[in-house]
Amino acid sequence: MVELIKSVEVVYSKAQAEAQGLTNLKAMNLDAMEDDPRYAFMAALERDIPARAKLNQLKKASDQLTRVVIPHSACRSGCSYCCNISAVICESEARAIAKASGRQMKTLQGVPSPSVREKWHRVPCPFLKKGRCSVYDERPMVCRLMFNMADTPEQCNTDIPSSDSHVITLNLKQLEHGFVAAFAHEAWGDIRDFFPPS
Numbered sequence: 001m002v003e004l005i006k007s008v009e010v011v012y013s014k015a016q017a018e019a020q021g022l023t024n025l026k027a028m029n030l031d032a033m034e035d036d037p038r039y040a041f042m043a044a045l046e047r048d049i050p051a052r053a054k055l056n057q058l059k060k061a062s063d064q065l066t067r068v069v070i071p072h073s074a075c076r077s078g079c080s081y082c083c084n085i086s087a088v089i090c091e092s093e094a095r096a097i098a099k100a101s102g103r104q105m106k107t108l109q110g111v112p113s114p115s116v117r118e119k120w121h122r123v124p125c126p127f128l129k130k131g132r133c134s135v136y137d138e139r140p141m142v143c144r145l146m147f148n149m150a151d152t153p154e155q156c157n158t159d160i161p162s163s164d165s166h167v168i169t170l171n172l173k174q175l176e177h178g179f180v181a182a183f184a185h186e187a188w189g190d191i192r193d194f195f196p197p198s
Helices: 014-028 037-046 051-072 091-101 173-182
Strands: 088-090 188-190
Touching: 014 051, 037 051, 037 173, 051 091, 088 091
Parallel strands: none
Antiparallel strands: 088 188
């Protein structure tokens, strides 16, 4: 009996993905940049201003970071693999998305359960339209701070089991944790909980 090739096969090994990521990180050399955009993000986090103003400043800082990182990343317009994984957002982000999209948002309480990642895995974001983000300018911080540093988005494919997928991301944990702390007083949930898929 002939053995069929898997419909989704990992072409790059973990070692190859890591090597690609390291090569791209070295080429970008973010740590040696005189005007490192991560500092603008941290400065915005520290400002004592209303949540909406803070969120807008953080978006501008993340846009600066995106301009620096994207030339060294697999992330490109039209790739939507990461739009099929959980995206936990705060209420301020949900309000901005509701205003931009004209969609009604659900009111949530507290924080999501740990099972939210599994609940929404492989479920498209409700704002994904024809493979593109329909609220790109208001996209959540979790989306803004996610960069695949390999040469190809292949490892991001959600058809590949997590145990076989080796996405090499830019380490922005300090920015992510700072963002969560700045908006910790708000309700949090997956974007699909705030805006249930139709």
